[in-house]
Amino acid sequence: MRVLGIETSCDETGIALYDTKQGLLAHALYSQIKLHATYGGVVPELASRDHIQRILPLIDQVLAQAKLKPQAIDGIAYTAGPGLIGALMVGAMCARTLAFALQVPVLGVHHMEGHLLAPQLEVNPPAFPFVALLVSGGHTQLIEVRGIGKYQLLGESLDDAAGEAFDKTAKMLGLGYPGGPKIAACAAEGNADRFRFPRPMLDRPGLDFSFSGLKTHTLTLTRQLAAERALQPQDIADIAAGFQQAVVDTLVAKCKRALKATGLKSLVIAGGVSANQSLRTRLQASLAGMGAQVKYARPEFCTDNGAMIAYAGACRLQAGQSDDLETPLRPRWPLTELPPL
Amino acid sequence: MKSPVPLLAIDTSGAACSLALCDTQGQVWTHHQAAERQQAKSLVPQIHALLEQAHMPLQALQGIAFGAGPGSFTGLRIACMCAQSLAWALHIPVYPISTLEAYAWQTYQSTYARYLAVALDARMGEVYWGLYQIQEHSLQTLVPAQVCPPDQVQWPQAYQDQDWVGVGSGWQNAQAFSPWIQGQMQQLYPDADLKAQAILALAEQAWARGEGMAAAQAQPFYIRDQVTHRS
Numbered sequence: 001m002r003v004l005g006i007e008t009s010c011d012e013t014g015i016a017l018y019d020t021k022q023g024l025l026a027h028a029l030y031s032q033i034k035l036h037a038t039y040g041g042v043v044p045e046l047a048s049r050d051h052i053q054r055i056l057p058l059i060d061q062v063l064a065q066a067k068l069k070p071q072a073i074d075g076i077a078y079t080a081g082p083g084l085i086g087a088l089m090v091g092a093m094c095a096r097t098l099a100f101a102l103q104v105p106v107l108g109v110h111h112m113e114g115h116l117l118a119p120q121l122e123v124n125p126p127a128f129p130f131v132a133l134l135v136s137g138g139h140t141q142l143i144e145v146r147g148i149g150k151y152q153l154l155g156e157s158l159d160d161a162a163g164e165a166f167d168k169t170a171k172m173l174g175l176g177y178p179g180g181p182k183i184a185a186c187a188a189e190g191n192a193d194r195f196r197f198p199r200p201m202l203d204r205p206g207l208d209f210s211f212s213g214l215k216t217h218t219l220t221l222t223r224q225l226a227a228e229r230a231l232q233p234q235d236i237a238d239i240a241a242g243f244q245q246a247v248v249d250t251l252v253a254k255c256k257r258a259l260k261a262t263g264l265k266s267l268v269i270a271g272g273v274s275a276n277q278s279l280r281t282r283l284q285a286s287l288a289g290m291g292a293q294v295k296y297a298r299p300e301f302c303t304d305n306g307a308m309i310a311y312a313g314a315c316r317l318q319a320g321q322s323d324d325l326e327t328p329l330r331p332r333w334p335l336t337e338l339p340p341l
Numbered sequence: 342m343k344s345p346v347p348l349l350a351i352d353t354s355g356a357a358c359s360l361a362l363c364d365t366q367g368q369v370w371t372h373h374q375a376a377e378r379q380q381a382k383s384l385v386p387q388i389h390a391l392l393e394q395a396h397m398p399l400q401a402l403q404g405i406a407f408g409a410g411p412g413s414f415t416g417l418r419i420a421c422m423c424a425q426s427l428a429w430a431l432h433i434p435v436y437p438i439s440t441l442e443a444y445a446w447q448t449y450q451s452t453y454a455r456y457l458a459v460a461l462d463a464r465m466g467e468v469y470w471g472l473y474q475i476q477e478h479s480l481q482t483l484v485p486a487q488v489c490p491p492d493q494v495q496w497p498q499a500y501q502d503q504d505w506v507g508v509g510s511g512w513q514n515a516q517a518f519s520p521w522i523q524g525q526m527q528q529l530y531p532d533a534d535l536k537a538q539a540i541l542a543l544a545e546q547a548w549a550r551g552e553g554m555a556a557a558q559a560q561p562f563y564i565r566d567q568v569t570h571r572s
């Protein structure tokens with residue numbers, strides 16, 4: 001079954017074709033980062049206006065890459081939530097109309113299930129069951145995954161998501177948007193031990209996270225430094241390194257706790273922050289110590305993309321699941337409400 | 342008699358889901374339903390139902406028209422994305438039609454008024470407006486679509502004393518326009534509801550002029566481009 005995937009939940013238009021026999025046939029992405037950069041964050045109306053210009057040209061591009069005609073599409077998957085309602089609507093209208101015109105089934109996919117399953121597109125895909133750490137711009141969750149649609153929430157952030165903390169801290173440090181990659185690059189030049197950052201919630205039991213305190217800590221620290229003298233690039237690099245290490249330490253510690261609590265030996269990290277090299281390296285090293293291993297997607301499939309939506313949709317469409325054309329969008333949609341495969 | 346062009350017209354620029362279909366015999370089929378906030382859900386099923394009612398296969402269509410704006414941004418995108426996708430799948434052109442022009446044409450058809458000042462409530466204390474004239478059965482634009490507060494709406498002296506007819510929700514608060522503009526108006530239709538038949542009629546004319554465009558090129562006419570304030 002060949003499935004067209006359409007992702008428009010936020011500020012990237014992602015399109016892909018996935019074949020349940022041959023794997024990923026083609027994918028294309030248009031990122032609106034430059035469009036929103038001057039505003040320091042995503043402007044929803046501008047995001048929607050951009051998606052509607054990109055979506056069909058990207059579908060053409062993906063079909064051309066795969067050397068296929070529209071008639072070769074057997075099913076369509078689109079992101080139905082969570083995300084920005086106006087942006088979701090553009091992708092949903094495209095998917096539903098194409099499904100009607102091409103007379104193929106259509107399915108609204110959960111964006112976070114897309115992220116969660118993205119590592120399945122890699123050569124050595126993770127096998128169920130595993131513990132998943134979803135770390136993105138809007139989510140920080142630990143989930144026990146027994147199979148597709150068999151999700152149990154183990155813990156989550158009580159305030160900011162990890163990606164959001166990266167973004168806000170980068171803004172504070174004048175590093176630009178999106179913050180994750182900028183902080184990571186800047187941290188590479190810094191000394192993580194120069195400033196002490198708190199390790200939120202590590203002293204408490206449980207698997208929940210909290211990142212807003214780290215952000216406040218960074219703000220106080222930069223203000224204190226700036227009151228003495230103008231911030232030097234080295235100061236900023238040291239703050240970035242300290243901040244990143246604090247986030248990574250916290251994530252690593254909670255992942256280990258989750259593995260112990262569930263007795264599982266396999267961890268999957270997904271979502272934009274899972275592209276972070278320091279997180280990957282640290283997890284690898286510390287899980288090896290407990291006989292567990294970590295898997296993740298290639299960096300371009302950590303952030304939003306069409307391939308993960310095509311894949312998640314293909315799994316469910318192939319199992320016979322589909323939506324009627326009137327299924328509502330779900331701007332807010334708990335992952336645990338998904339039906340099992 | 343000219344041969345009919347099988348076209349589908351879609352409008353979701355306002356509170357309704359409005360469709361008009363010209364079949365291969367030239368017969369026009371319509372569907373108009375209040376659908377506030379339901380358009381994304383109901384549009385495709387309703388197109389499906391209308392085609393079935395007309396016993397017309399989707400593949401017989403030769404063009405898709407849509408109410409391109411101004412209007413609700415989300416509504417414009419719903420119709421636009423649907424029109425784009427249908428046209429893409431069928432390899433046929435799209436006809437983006439100005440909603441202000443469609444209001445003018447619709448009002449001309451029902452009242453024979455020939456001087457039409459269309460104004461739509463644009464929220465934030467502004468109106469979308471444009472000025473149109475009918476000459477020899479065709480619509481001419483005198484002042485193209487724009488957005489501003491109603492008291493700043495003005496048009497050249499040359500157009501005065503022409504039995505102007507005001508159409509659209511922008512006239513619900515007619516007192517907000519300048520006394521001079523108010524004095525120009527002979528008749529107001531502030532409650533007019535746009536029907537897709539008017540989009541279809543203008544699309545037939547656009548078709549005759551060869552103005553169709555490739556699916557992905559068809560975009561909404563937002564008119565208001567200031568959607569955020571730079572911090």
Ligand SMILES: Nc1ncnc2c1ncn2[C@@H]1O[C@H](COP(=O)(O)OP(=O)(O)OP(=O)(O)O)[C@@H](O)[C@H]1O
Nearest residue numbers: 136137138139163179180181272273275276303304
């Ligand atoms: N190398 C990196 N290190 C840390 N964070 C990163 C890195 N690359 C991307 N990010 C962060 O990942 C986030 C974007 O990821 P993603 O696209 O998955 O999130 P989103 O789609 O905005 O949110 P969600 O998926 O929760 O709806 C941003 O917050 C970005 O700063």
Ligand SMILES: [Mg+2]
Nearest residue numbers: 136137303304
């Ligand atoms: Mg995402």
